Amino acid sequence: MRLFTKGLLLIAIPSVFEIGLLGLVYATHLDTEVAGTWAAHSKRVIGQTNDVLEPMLVQSIRVRSAALANDPAAIDDTALWTELDRRVDRLTDLVADNPPQVARAAQIRNTIQQYREWSSHARELIETGQREALIAHLSEPQGSALVDTFRRELNAFKAEELRLDAARTEAVHEARERQRGLLIGAVFGSIAVASVAMYLFIRGFRGRLLALGENARRLADNTPLPPALAGDDEVAQLDGILHTTSRRLAAADRARNAVKRDLEHRAAQLALANEHLRLQTADNEMFIYSVSHDLRSPLVNLQGFSRELAHTCKDLRDALREFDLPEHEWQRFAQLLDEEIAESLHYLQTAVMRSADIIDALLTLSRAGRAEYRPERVDxxxxVQRIAARYQAKLEALDARLVVHPLPAVEADPDAIEQVFSGLVDHAIESLDPGRAARIEIGAREFEDHRERAGQHPLQPFATLYVADNGRGIAASQLSKVFAAFYRPQGGGGVALALVRRIVERHGGRLWVESVEQSGSTFYMTLPIGGVLPAMPPAAAESAA
Incomplete structure (x- = not known):
């Protein structure tokens, strides 16, 4: 038998028993509600009886007071009699299902009417000034008798309702006792039936569950499993799944071990390659430094000799003036000295200066890779305001604006970071388009994925900074070459952007560029955050030239 069928039987047997008990409990509950309703009805009738008594007693007192004060206005209170009639009507409606009580209510109404007529006659005597007749009327026992009769009738009415209330309250108590007994029986009966059904179900199921649990423990301990359980119920199916999982886990362990060995081998190869690359980079930087340093002396000599040749040519020209040469000979020598030799010396000096610039750039790039930076908190x-002041004259000459937004503090070498911003501002100035109003912007921008975008660990605190311009931009085909040494999109050679990237990467950050040709470029970089400083005052937020 499948577990589903066994579960249905386990639920159905106690449910049938419980439904029968619930039917009895519901019937008892209805009886309790009916008894409770009648008990509450009796209490309302008793309360209404008290409401009828009060106005009648008040009126009897008013009659005596009016006779003493000789004031008939206090006797005939129409509102009081109307309210008393309304209360008697309410009392009659409440006992409409009890004819004896309806008859008592009618007698109470009749007594009230008689007393009203008696008090109205007393009022007429007061109004006509018949004091002796009034005294005689009040001395008659009729008024007191009517009040006493009213009280007796009302007390009899109330006593009957109290008797009914006691009987109904007892009925409510008995109904609740029956309901409580049925509820207790239903609870214990349900527990007993469910316990018997559960025992019968578990008696044949416990052994299979224990075997299944043992197989699950063996699977968790990665130990071999015994043969699968027999049968076609869900327990057997779960045991079959455990055996299949065990086989797959064994295969996965074998594959994982193979992948682990392969990864360890590749990691060792990568570490060896990184070490080789590090040594090669160090050798290259040392080679560049040595070659650049060794080439300085020949270049200095060439520069000196070229200047000496220029002075010699001038001395030779002055010497030739002392000779009395024919005019055409003098013109030929002058052309040779002033044009051909002077032009050759100019080309030689230009080449020497260009070579010196290249050597200086190589030395600078080499030092950037070997420099020891001293990070500190940099505002x-x-x-940037100091850099803006340094470029103010140049920006005024170009009619350009440099806008500086509030920036965070970073953890970096201050001289190196100043060199980074100077290099990016230099590049922005070189890229300006004279055909439109020039604008350079420096600020910080928060990318939601800037850490992943910059290739850094998501938990590292890095700030994303940018230097933007609206210049000529960079062609898409040239973006991959922007940070190469001795390459400038606007022409000429240099290592400014390559040096900037080297410095940023040495600080653990990353530098990249986004550009649209004829619209401008934005250079982004990430640097370690060293604490955020308060925003600059509005007056210092922008430097314009």
Missing amino acids: LNVL
Whole structure:
């Protein structure tokens, strides 16, 4: 038998028993509600009886007071009699299902009417000034008798309702006792039936569950499993799944071990390659430094000799003036000295200066890779404002604006970071388009994925900074070459952007560029955050030239 069928039987047997008990409990509950309703009805009738008594007693007191004060207005209170009639009507409606009580209510109404007529006659005597007749009327026992009769009738009415209330309250108590007994029986009966059904179900199921649990423990301990359980119920199916999982886990362990060995081998190869690359990079930087340093002396000599040749040519020209040469000979020598030799010396000096610039650039790039930086907390607001002041004259000449937004503090070498921003501002100035109003912007921008975008660990605190311009931009085909040494999109050679990237990467950050040709370029970089400083005052937020 499948577990589903066994479960249905386990639920159905106690449910049938419980449904029968619930039917009895519901019937008892209805009886309790009916008894409770009648008990509450009796209490309302008793309360209404008290409401009828009060106005009648008040009126009897008013009659005596009016006779003493000789004031008939206090006797005939129409509102009081109307309210008393309304209360008697309400009392009659409440006992409409009890004819004896309806008859008592009618007698109470009749007594009230008689007393009203008696008090109205007393009022007429007061109004006509018949004091002796009034005294005689009040001395008659009729008024007191009517009040006493009213009280007796009302007390009899109330006593009957109290008797009914006691009987109904007892009925409510008995109904609740029956309901409580049925509820207790239903609870214990349900527990007993469910326990018997559960025992019968578990007696044949416990052994298979224990075997299944043991197989699950063996699977968790990665030990071999015994043969699969027999049968076609869900327990057997779960045991079959455990055996299949065990086989797959064994295969996965074998594959994982193979992948682990392969990864360890590749990691060793990568570490060896990284070490080789590090040594090669160090050798290259040392080679560049040595070659650049060794080439300085020949270039200095060439520069000196070229200047000496220029002075010699001038001395030779002055010497030739002392000779009395024919005019055509003098013109030929002058052309040779002033044009051909002077032009050759100019080309030689230009080449020497160009070579010196290249050597200086190589030395600078080499030093950037070997320099020892001393990181500290740097307020970029102060640093960038200092750079803006240095470029103010040049920006005024170009009619350009440099806008500086509030910047965070970073953890970096201050001289190196100043060199980074100077290099990016230099590149922005070189890229300006004279055909439109020039604008350079420096600020910080928060990318939601800037850490992943910059290739850094998501938990590292990095700030994303940018230097933007609206210049000529960079062609898409040239973006991959922007940071190469001795390459400038606007022509000429240099290592400014390559040096900037080297410095940023040495600080653990990354530098990249986004550009649209004829619209401008934006250079982004990430640097370690060293604490955020308060925003700059509005007056210092922008430097314009």
